[in-house]
Structure formats: C-alpha cells, structure tokens
Amino acid sequence: MSALDLSRPPAPPPQEGEVEQRSLVPVTLAYLRRTPAIPVLLVVVVAGAVAFGGTFLSVRNFASMAVASSFLLIISVGMTFVIISGGIDLSVGSMLALGAVLAAYSARWGSGPAILIPLAVCTAIGLIQGLLIGKGRMPPFIVTLAGLLFARGLAFKVSDDGNMTHLIPEGEWVIKLGQSTFLGVGLPAWIALAVLLLGMVVLYRTRLGFSTYAIGGSEEAALLMGVRVVRVKLVLYTLTGFLGGVAGLLVAARSSSGLSTIGAGLELKAIAAVVIGGTLLSGGAGGLTGTLAGVFLLGVIENLINQIGTLSYYHQLVASGVFLIIVVSAQSLFAKRELRRAGRVT
C-alpha cells in the first residue's frame, strides 16, 4: 500500500522535489494530520474541562486516569510492534487474565513466584505463538485466536473452571506493585511509562525496531535485505506475551486478586488504540507516540462518560462505538487528503 512511507514517524526521508530543511511547523502539522488522535485528544480534554471543570481537570482525576489506562498502554505497546510488523495479536486480553490468575494463585508461595510464574507462562505461550507464526508461517490472526482460547481456558482451569477467584494473601509485597504510589501517581502508571519509553528506544533506535518496520513494509524485501524475519517475529510475539503477563500481574497486584474473566475484548481495545494512534493495520508504518495518544483518548472518553454518571452501561457502549467510528473516519479522510497532496492517489 502506497501510504506506508508517508506515515513513518522517525523523520521520513525527504520526498523528491521537497526541500531538505523543512521548518518545524509544517512537519508538526503533517505529523498531527497523520495522528489525529493528538488534536482530537486535546479537543476532548478541553471539552471535558469546560463541561466538568475541576472534577475533571484535577491532578487527582488525571492520576487515576493514568493508572486506569496503564494496563491498556502496556498491552498496546506490544500490539504496536506486532501491527507495525504487519501482524496482529488477539491473545493479549486472555493473556492478561492468565497473568492475573497465575499471579494471584502463585502468591501462596510468596511474592517472588507471584511475579515470576505469570511472566514465565505468558512469555512461553507468546514464544509458542511466535514459533507457529515465524517458523510455521501460519497467519497471526488465527494463531493468536487459538492463543486467545487457550490462555482463557488455562486461566479458567487454574480458577477451578471459573468458580473461584484466588486472592493474594495480605502482607505479600507484590501488592505494592499495584497499590503504592510515587509522586502521587500509582506505580502501574510509572511501570507503563517505563515500558513505553523502552519500547520507543527499541522501535526507533535498534535493529529489532528497524527490522519490525521493514517486515511490515514488505516481508519479501526484508528477507532479501537479510532481515532475520523468522527470528524477529518470534521475538515480537514473545514480547506481546510477556507484556500481557506484566499487565496481568499489575492488575492482580492492584486488586489483590486474579479474576479469570477480566480482559475480555481488551485485544480489540488495544488494536483500536493503536489504529487511532495512526499505525496502519497493513503494517510498515506507525509509532508509539500515536499509541500513547490513542490509549489516553480512550481513557479520557471513558472517564468523561463516567463523569456524566447517569449514563447507563449500554449508552456508554453506544457512545464509545460511535466515537470510534467518528475518529477512524476522520483519520481515513485526513489520510486520503494527505495522499492526494502527495500526488499518489488519483
């Protein structure tokens, strides 16, 4: 698809006939057009401030939003990598549930196992998915769909077929991972921030990151260039599995329990956040700043809907669905204009 190199975040190579030194303003404007999530986020925040004033625009509310969004952010970082590589991972929601259940279950042996076991199991499942997708050359959609069923099944099995919710015993320090605060903001938000920053370094500054873009742009070309496609895919799906485990562990620590039903549909939310953030599902383009904006946009919307308070559960669904359609439509219209401007589409 011809749009690919247009929306690549690390300074795109200058097009033919374009002046080398572009001033900051048009570059920024072009970036914002590709990532409408950022201006839309600003609009929504201003609208929220006008409508609800101090109750919305308070440090406390933003801190709580940051924590509430942190689990989705962690998962969306992995999802961004996978989608840029041209793949998808549907298993992350189940993986989060499995991570949470295993963390709560293993807490009976202490905090160390409560951290290590969920991370190890989720990473292992991610690795198996990576093997099937990379070495087995099977479609990621179907492999991770099976992963979704498998991880949820395992989470249910550990929870006595869903009849039981394991609790983390009081006094285990693993709980602090989810419940303590630093500078007034909950620890999960800081961990998510660290994951995001690490992800940015890897994506924009390392060979793995470049390979990810290359595979998403054209797998054959990447192969010809000597990119180790199989190995990169293996690493990426292992990474999403691991991050699913991290998010699950934090959820368990935050709630002191592992609920086997949580995280259902979270994979779609993460995909939505990534796409709203300007990463194309066709692969090869996109980035993590957009994903951050996408995650926060979803978080702010949810927060605003909660502020209204009287809105019933199903009206919230309608609002988020309609909003999603509006954002992706706007994004697609922007992208089309951008393409036309570049003279690539008739």
Next chain:
Amino acid sequence: MTAVTSPVPSVSSERAWRFVRENGVYIALAVVVVFNLIATPNFASLRNVQLQLVQVAPVVIVALGMALVIGTAGIDLSVGAVMALAAAMVAIFVDQSPWLAIGMGLAAGVAAGLLNGSLVAFLGIQPIIATLGLFVAGRGIALAFTSGRLVEIFDPTLAALGQNRLWGIPIAALIAGALAVLMALLVRRTQFGRNVVAIGGNARAALGAGLPVRRVLLIVYVICAVYAALAGTLVTARSAAADPSFVGLLIELSAITAVVVGGTPLNGGKVRVLGTVAGAILMQLVFSTLIRHDLSDSDARMVQAAIIIAAVYFQRDRGSK
C-alpha cells in the same frame, strides 16, 4: 508427514498430501463422527442429531456471511452485535406482527451492513476497525431498545420457526441449509461471486480491471449482516426471548474459526461454502464431544485451540521454502 520427511516426494505422496490439505475439514469431520459413533452412547439417536443441528444452525448462518467477507480479504467483527440488534427489533415489533418483527430484524441487518460496508468501501477503513465500531455500539443500541432487559416473546409463529420440525429436521437447520445453497450459487454461479473472489485476490487489480469494487464490497457487508440478523432472529425464536446482552456473544470468533478451518484463507481470494458449513459442524461436534466425555469447559477450550492450530497448519501453503 511422510511428504515432508522424504527428500524427493513421490508423485503419489504429493498428491495424497494435497488431498489432505484441500479436504482436511471433511476428513476431520468424518473422524469425529466415527469416533462418536463408537464411543458416545446415543450419538446416532434422532434426538441428538436434531439437537446438534439446532445448536449449530446460527453459527453456520453467521459463518456463511463471514466467509463471503473473508473472501474479499475483509473481516466482520460486528456479527454478534447485529444478532443482538435483530433480536431487539423482533422484541419491539413482535406484538404487532411476527412477520413485521422478522422484517424489521432483517432491516436492522441491512442498516448495519450499509454502515460497515460504507466505512470499508467508501472511506477505505480497515475492515477489522470499521466493524469494531458496530461491535461495540451495536449491542449497546440493542440494549437501549430493550432498556437493558431480557424480553420474553410469546408468539406462536416465531415459536414454530424456532422449535418446529419439517420431515424431522428442525426448521432452523433447513433455513441454514437453504442459505448455504443460496450462498454457494451466489459465489459460484454469478458475476458478483467472481467479483468477490477477484477483489479478495487483489483489490487494486480488480479496480484497475474496471470491476465495481466499492459496490461489491458494500453488498458483501450487507449480505453478511443480513445473514447475521437472520441468525439473531432464529436464536430469539428458539429461546422465546430476546436477550441483547448475550445473543451472539463471541459468535464472531466461532464464525471466523469455522470459515478458516473450512479452508477459506484469511487473506481472501477464495470462498469455500461447503467447507465453511463443515467447519462450523466440526467445531460444534468437537465441543459437544469433549463435554460429553466429561472434559471441563476450560479443557474443551484448550483442545479447541489445538484443533484450530492443527487444522490451519495442515492447510497452509507449503509453497517455496
């Protein structure tokens, strides 16, 4: 696996491999049926066959529409939500006339399909995201119509539709069969069907060749949504209640699984109608077999995951190394 290990595959083993690859779903279905005939008491009883048919009918119907969408290299996540919408419509209009209720259910399907199709065809939004909007909102709208409640339905016509049998076969299964035949004719015998396959193979080339790509895509999503709406109406009729919270919940995953296990590749360019029906029946039989043999629900899910992987692994193109 002999074809893989032998250094120079003989013609016959190559051919055998190909046969397995192309007919894997039928072979697997035969294996499951034979296993059940031997190991499951009362499997061959009329009652059980009728029960299985009634249970699988909605999945078959939804999967048929999904197969058409997947044939264009698309996907429709909103089918479950469309089922809920149709159920809500039936609940609202059934007091006036059951036929009006069914008609309004289908109309909801047309509207949903037009929305999905427009987003995909005219705005060029990726299908998974375009249909995600309705996936989230559709169930909400359906719940808003019924004020978030389950609505019981007492209507003889709908009850007959959902529970009666004709020549011993449940009407729901007959409808699913008719819809399968209709879909097969559409795909194999019409210009529209050829266009669908062409678009799935290469949308850009299809556009270049002057095919009405946008119109075909729009119609494909409408057909898929109408099939889903029919499935929603049938489920509502069978259970004598419209329950927008749960009708069609997660059916998009079962439908996609049925399509893929049935041999339709996710990257489009091919629609296997009979394979899709077999895929849906296979997954249903596997699940009910596992439950009948005292595996827990969670074990059954994990076994299903393994079967999906195995099915797709054997069907994948071995192609060049």
